[in-house]
Amino acid sequence: MKFDWNTVEMTTSQQKIAEYVERNLQTVLLSTEQELADxxxxxxxxxSRFWRSTGFKNMKDFKKKTTQEMTPTPAKKIETILSQSSEAEGLSKNFHTVMNHLEFxxxxxxxxxxxxxxxxxxxxNKVYIYAQGSSVGLQDLLYFRLARYGLSLHKMVHSGSELLEDMIHLKKEDVVILLAFGRKVLPEEAxxxxxxxxxxxxxxxxxxxxVSSISDQADITLFGSRGEPWEFHSMVAPTLMIEMLIIAISSYEKETNLNQLDKLHELRKQYKDILPRS
Structure with missing residues (x-):
């Protein structure tokens, strides 16, 4: 279920509540205000102020309206199947968790x-890609795939004051793809x-x-769930979003992009004995 939160008018505490509601809707529907507050x-x-500020009379009104719109989901069906099996722990449980991330x-x-x-x-004019930590792998994937289409690309690999070495080259016609995970806005992202x-x-x-200042400040936001802050952060869903973005980009200038891939295929055939594919 998608909520239309007005983050511009929200306080930090209200953003915290909204984020929790988005991620734990089933739990919220079974909780009291005291439990949610704790x-x-x-x-x-x-x-209480949060419900009123988001268009509901109170928590009871939120539960009633939300429940009316909810329907069974594929993830719930998978959960039912796994719960009937003694193999629901371990790898099966992890698989179920990833499926939840993808569904969300x-x-x-x-x-x-x-x-x-x-x-x-x-x-x-030029595409800059910035990432830190575990998202550097996605930065490499995005750069590798997009380079085939002849786009002008640059990986921003510096942090701290060295980032400014990249920043001086950015122009109005450029785009920065920011791989930003976690609630805290890093200094470089700011x-x-x-x-x-x-x-x-x-x-x-x-x-x-x-619900974050990153979403508020970005021109376009693409969401990929990694789980709760205290869980192992899966990169499956963010990777899917990156791959979908790559496919969507390839649809523009489609003939030119396909020609580029044809050239790559021919070069591979020509030099397959000298440069075998690993």
Whole structure:
């Protein structure tokens, strides 16, 4: 179920509540205000104000309206099957968790938004890709795939003040693809957003946060669930979003992009004995 939160008007505490509701809807529907307040280390008054600020009379009104719109999901069906098996632990349980991430990502997915991001990349002068930590692997994947289409690309690999070596080259016609995971906005990400306002380049954020300042500041946001902050962070759903973005980008200038892939295929055949594929 998708909620239309007005994050601009939300306080930090309200964003925290909204994020928890998005991620734990079933639990919230079975909780009291006191339980929700205890879980989030907030006051009951803060919880009560949240419902009123988001268009509901109270928590009871939220539960009633939400329940009316809910229907059984594929993930629930899988959960039922696994619960009947003695193999529900271990790898099967992890598989089920990943399936939940993918299903939750699918609920937030917008083909229109994906196509807007692809068009922005295709029409840009140069594409900069920024990542830190575990998302560096996605940065490499995105760079490797997009390079085949002849796009002008640059991986931003520096952190700290060295990032500014990249920032001085950014122009209004450029796009930054920001792989930003976690609730906290990193200093480097804050600088990228700050310069975007001054220079005018666009920012596409791939993130695992539904309610955050990253989503508010980015021109386009693509969501990929990685689980709760205290869980093992799976990169399956974010990887899927990156691959879908690559496919969407390839649809622009389709004939040119296919010609590039044909050239690659011919070169592989020509030099297969000298440069065998690993």
């Amino acid at each position: 879980t989030l280390s907030l006051s009951i008054a803060s919880i 990502t699918a609920k937030q997915f917008s083909e229109e938004t994906l196509n807007e991001a692809a068009q922005l990349v295709s029409q840009s 600088v990228i957003f700050s310069e975007a306002k001054k220079v005018g380049y666009k920012v596409i954020a791939v993130t695992d946060q539904l």
